[in-house]
Amino acid sequence: MKSIEQLRETWRRDQVFDFVQPTPAFDKAIDTSHGPILYVEDVSVSFDGFKALNNLNLYIDDGELRCIIGPNGAGKTTMMDVITGKTKPDTGSIWFGQRIDLLKRAEHEIARGGIGRKFQKPTIFEALSVFENLELATASNKKVWYTLNHDLSGEQRDRIDEVLQQIGLTEHYQQEAGALSHGQKQWLEIGMLLVQNPRVLLVDEPVAGMTGEEVEHTAQLLTSLAGRHSVIVVEHDMAFVRSIARKVTVLHQGSVLAEGSMDQVQNDPRVIEVYLGE
């Protein structure tokens, strides 16, 4: 008969109870060989008969930085809600690469599977240090059981150091998060997503309330993330969008009204009409 010690060695918690099974990583299944990492096709969402999304079609290429603009009520938030699984559309399909059907996945699976979302209001732990916040965010990755029961691995520590550099908070790593400036809190929250190595990052109004210097830093940060991640930025601040934009999508009444460079969309008569009529 095996001793308790021997049993412990062979016992795998994640194989005992279904409910502690870690979410399977999507990584290997994400097929971007045709270019896009996200396919949003013919997606409609109605609230009490009102169409917040109306046959929306949107394709995001792997590694691109896309800005999404549009007047109030255009459907930008609802678009992020359907991609992240918060809202299930009435019709249409959403694929992560060519093989993962996001409509069959729950919100937490999508988050852990590689689609990170940064809400407007930071949700950092104010009483913890910058480093501890990043450490906790690391723990919510796919190996959650492992991470909660072990010290950080060298690889995780290296990733946190790398992210601290990216978000410009290396010198503040011991500082209490609550004492950071508004901009630094926003970067920390982006960092908390980055330590989980998301393939896609959705960022909602990242520069609202920031100082000019903070806006500039945020522009550098988001542009530096493209390539390794696909970044979707929803923003009202046109000067900021202009400073980072490669391709811009204009939403209006739940559909794509125009798409192209910032100059192209700003000179599009349909876009001008929609914004002037706001």
Ligand SMILES: Nc1ncnc2c1ncn2[C@@H]1O[C@H](COP(=O)(O)OP(=O)(O)OP(=O)(O)O)[C@@H](O)[C@H]1O
């Ligand atoms: N849960 C809901 N119930 C009812 N109506 C909703 C709901 N969520 C959104 N809507 C409506 O759907 C439309 C699109 O809303 P959405 O928040 O997606 O637009 P938005 O482009 O993000 O706007 P804003 O720029 O003002 O944040 C709006 O008219 C909104 O009132």
